[in-house]
Amino acid sequence: MSIQLTDKVSEAARRDILDLEKKISTFQSGDIADEAFRKFRLTRGVYGQRQPGVQMIRIKLPHGRITADQLIRIADLSDKYATGNLHATTRQDIQLHFVKLADSPQLWADLEDAGITLKEACGNTVRNVTGSARAGVDPSEPFDITPYAYSIFDYFLRNPICQDMGRKFKISLSSSEKDSAYGYMHDVGLVARIQDGQRGFKVMLGGGLGAQPFSAQTAFEFLEEERVIPFIEGVIRVFDRYGERQKRHKARMKYLLNDIGLEELLRRIDEETPAIKNKAFLVDSSQFSVSDQYAERPEASNYQLTIGPEQSQNSKLSTWFKTNVFEQKQAGWYAVQLRVLLGDMHSDTARALAQIVKQYAADDIRVTVNQGYLLRYIRPENLTAVFEALDALGLAEPGFDTTADITTCPGTDTCNLAISSSYGITRALEQMMHDEFPDLVFNDDIKIKISGCMNGCGQHSVANIGYHGSSLKNGAYVLPALQVLLGGGFNGKGEGLIADKVIKIPAKRGPHSLRFLLRDFEANAFDGEYYSDYYARQGKNYFYQLLKPLADLKTLVDSDYIDWDHTEQYVTEVGIGECASVLIDLVATTLTEASEKLGWAREALTESRWADAIYHAYNVFITGARAALMSRDVPTNTQHGIVSDFDKTFLGEPDFHQAEGDFKTLVFSINKQEPSETFARQFIAQAEAFLQAVQAYRETQIELEGIPELQELTQAQDS
Structure with missing residues (x-):
């Protein structure tokens, strides 16, 4: 069956899609090595799942920005080619699972028709450029980073300098000093700043997670806006030239920086200056903005937002106003944040959400780094109606980006590398907090993040309280386990920290561990003390001793040998690899x-x-x-x-x-x-x-x- 391509598909995308179709045919006929094909398809967003014979399709959404019609298109394609589920990721992508390899070219073509790409969503390329979801409406931002995020994405897409690097490369842009895009854990992290009336960015280099996380080092406290893209090009050229390529666990830029030092890295970047395509690149900051069409409010919209008797009687609505809604920097307009359990949204829900956006909000949805969604430019008089519409879809749970809102990767549900269930423990922890610590929906200090393995797709190393999947041996038996990490995230000074590994416990004791930690913090923290500051004050050994009873394998029961969301006895099993020999x-x-x-x-x-x-x-x-x-x-x-x-x-x-x-x-x-x-x-x-x-x-x-x-x-x- 030939691929159907519309006139909306660019020539570059058309060639990529037809090339993918051709390579799939060549691979299936046995005329291309598995490894060569794997390398090819990964750079086109086609990723092998834990389950043999099906693929995860990663949809690349620059800084998580998507329109209502694009959301509908993704939902429709999930119904047609996948499972009807849309999984939002910590890199502001959307993933579809259980897609047949043969269907991937047409799926891609149908996405490109809606202005969406798969190109370089996986593989050893520049991955999706992430950015603060609040960009453009953030009251604390010096300027909107949206056009800069998109320009960086566009500049490096299909760029020859980053098509076959030793490893992946990640870039983020934060709209303010809060660093809400976690620049300190990226290969290049940018924070918007203004100096002497000129726009620019703080530039951080060499951050990364995985088994050995590194905090980024500051290369510039301020770099003028027109120098940012040329500088990133220089960084990528140096990484391509000098980065490790044989030992994959050492092939990230953080190791190159660690080996040669910041001064030498910057010297090598400077050496690349003559060859760089653009010595200066000025971004048109008027691009990609929806604010102009909302610059002047209609006369009827002088509504004053108050929590009246009707809202106060509805405790969920009242809490939702406090935790999921904020006034934009555009006075009188409001943004609404959607908490989404596990980052998963059914296609029917997504289509209904798109209609809410069309009726009440700007056509500018943002996928957030904590796997939720943000809607913007909502009139205050419409907020209650928006709540009711969202609540009917299960999308009005209070506590967006609070302790109660856990970030997680899919774990053993689909990932080859996962060791234990991420989804199961996330549900258990959120339910425990809902039942025992209901006020945590108001706590935006403590962040909890979970990964199914040490690689960190759930970003557990930058959590105040983090967990990653593991296993434990008890005699001849193996049981699912969780590595507990503490003290990451941001402290009271706004500094980004990497968490410490404290102790490993049986996975079924995860809720007990969180209960111990939360009660201990309630009892012993100073008023207003940030969790990471509390951790630093008490010290790693204090928390090791606190959780040590949970690591005692002499008290195991039969259910400890069964992972969350499973009924069978646990077996350590990393899924079938991306390539056989x-x-x-x-x-x-x-x-x-x-x-x-x-x-x-x-x-x-x-x-x-x-x-x-x-x-x-x-x-x-x-x-x-x-x-x-x-x-x-x-x-x-x-x-x-x-x-x-x-x-x-x-x-x-x-x-x-x-x-x-x-x-x-x-x-x-x-x-x-x-x-x-x-x-x-x-x-x-x-x-x-x-x-x-x-x-x-x-x-x-x-x-x-x-x-x-x-x-x-x-x-x-x-x-």
Whole structure:
């Protein structure tokens, strides 16, 4: 069945979609290695689930912004191709689960028709750019970061410098000093600031979560707005060049920064300046704003919002007003925040929500970093009607982004890497707090976050109270467990902190642990003391001793061996991997990859995209050199290392006619030259000649040594 593409689908997206369809066919016929196909589909938002034969589709929504019609389109496609569920993520994406691989190209085409992409939602690319959901209406913001977030997303989408990095790369923009987009845990974190009347950003580098979380380091207290995108390009170029590529657990930018230091990183970024496409990039701040159409309120809208007798009698409505509603910086307009359990919304609910937006709010919905939604530009006289409409959908639960509103990843429900159930323990904890600590819907200090494993999709390392899935052995048996982390998130000074691992307990004792922690805080914290400050004051050992009785395996009961939301005995089982072992000629596969990159370079050249053409040609050199080194069984890692090793290994080889350092000088001329047409044509011609020489060398090697043995290739899935 051929893919149906409408005129609304751009040429770039059209080609991506048709290429995905072609690659799926090639893969299913056995003509492409599993690992090569996996790498390809991940950068197109198609991610293998725990359950074999089905995919998770990650929909990339820049800073979580979506229109009512786009929400309807996603809901309709979930019904058609998935399960009718829309899962909001901590990166402000929406995910659909249980999609057949063969359906993914048409699903993508139908999304592009509505202005939505899957491109680079997964894989070793620049992931979704996140931003403060309140941007544009935030009373404390110096300016709206919305156009900046979208411009960064657009600038790096399909950009050659970030198509095949050693690992993923994450960027966030916060609208105020509150850093509500958690810039301190990102590869690049930006916080809006104004200095001497000029817009700009505080810039943080090298944050990250996972098994070894790092807080970002401050590169600039203030960087002028027009320098931000060029600076990020420089960062990505350096990460691409010097970042780890073999040891995946060390391949994030935080490790590169840790290894070479901030001063050296900034020096290398500065070295890239000549090659950068735009030395300055001024964002049109009038783009992507809906505020203009609401600049003047209708005469009838001089309504004063009060909580009258009718609202006071409805305690849920009264609480909802206090916890889920705030007045925007545009006086007289209100925003409404939706608390969504587990981040999951049924397609029928999503369509009904879209109608509420069309009737009462601006056509500008934001998915929030805590898996909820934010509606904006609602008149005060309509708030009660909005509450009633949302309540009928189960979307008016009070306590948005409070202690009672837990952030969680899907865990073992769908993820390959998860060790224990995230959804089950989240439900249990929220129910316990609802029953025993009802006032927590007013507490916006303590944040609770849960992940199904140490990788941190639920962001447990930046929670005041965090949990991640694990397991424990008790003799010959294994039981589901939770690692408890404390002291992360923000303290009273507004500083972002990484949580400490305190103790591991059986998963079924999770509610007891939270009960102990909350009661202890109630009893011993100072008035107004932030939880992370309280944790720091008491110290890690205090909390270890507090929770230690829950770690006693001598008191286990039968139910402790059964995970939340399950009835069968627990078994430690990471789901079927993204790829099984495959037998391939690695050198031939790598040379094919280099040839594809040469084709991209030529195409960019014909379209007068000089900087893109040059970077594609650079990747031809890198990939070709990697293939040559592999043919000699020389291990490869960073791009810089590949160039150095090629210079040494093939010094004086007649196939390449090079003196010591020649190859390095040639390849790294990329950052010594302006991206001109002359240099682009010259560099591509040199890359093509080099690739031909490597191919000829390989053919001669096979003639002399025979056809190489196929090699087994395995790799853990991307996260």
